[in-house]
Amino acid sequence: MTRVPHEPPPSPWVFPDPATVEPDDLVAMGADLEPGTLLAAYRGGLFPMPGEGVDGVLWWSPLERGVLPLEALRVSRSLRQAVRRMEIRVDTAFSEVVSACGDPGREGGWIDEDIAAAYLRLHELGWAHSVEAWQDGELVGGLYGVAIGGLFAGESMFHRVRDASKVALVGLVELLRDEHAADRLLDVQWQTPHLASLGVVTVPRRRYLRLLRTALPVPLPAAFTRPAESPRSR
Structure with a gap:
């Protein structure tokens, strides 16, 4: 269903x-x-x-929005090796992902109880999703965000082992690379040096709004319209 x-x-x-x-x-x-x-x-x-x-x-x-063009994702040799060691799951541990992203011990943490509760409600309604990296049956990294049509607005990511959050990002990009990929928009809010190393670029606000108008009517990726995934080998 x-x-x-x-x-x-x-x-x-x-x-x-x-x-x-x-x-x-x-x-x-x-x-x-x-x-x-x-x-x-x-x-x-x-x-x-x-x-x-x-x-x-x-x-x-x-004013300068961080976006990741799907074709621009940079996957290093070490990241490819990490991808092979982990499994990607979708929406099997949404609340745990948000909780890990909101760990008050993280530097620059901004996810408070109100934010966490708000995105859990969006998840329950089918709008917010987690992409998770699992290793040996343990959740080791992941990200969450909001999917509206062809927009995926990434909110936060975390890792418990090296490169696990990057593996989740690779998994997300794979999910978005379908027949509508050219019109999809992967929004990461602001570019950071870390995100730039993965291929994130900036676009002026007005261009972002044009890209958004193109993305919103696009169908959701299949992974976000089917029941939560069980583990799959990578």
Whole structure:
């Protein structure tokens, strides 16, 4: 039986058009983290992230957006070896992935209880997904994000053994490489040196919004519309 995302009640909030907000990555403040609000934000090119010492949700649309072109993923020799040692599963441990990503001991951690609960609700409705790296029956790394049509908005990733988060990213890219790959959009929010080493580039906000408009009508990848996967060998 396939999973079909359930559309929640619409958000009562109206977000500004990021194309009209200059010259800051921060676009709005306030609203809530209800499923309808989150989906409206992603469809409009925004995502939430708390701000240090700031009450309320902050909504961001970077002027230079980090994206990973599917054909540009760089897989080193050592990463290829790690891929062969691990298994990829989809949506078998979503809450554990979010919890690991939100470990308060992680430097720069931003995932609080409210954020974790909000994405768990999105997951239960069929919009948020985890791609997990398993080794010897143990969850060793993974990532989670929001899938709307051809958009996958990556939120966070973690690893417990070397290269496990990268293996999860390789697995995600493989899932997105289907007949609609040319129109899909893998959003990673901001480019970092680590992500740049894997092929992540930046695009100006207005170009990102054009790519988003192309991606949203695309069908979901098959992996996100079928029951949670059991382990598969790599």
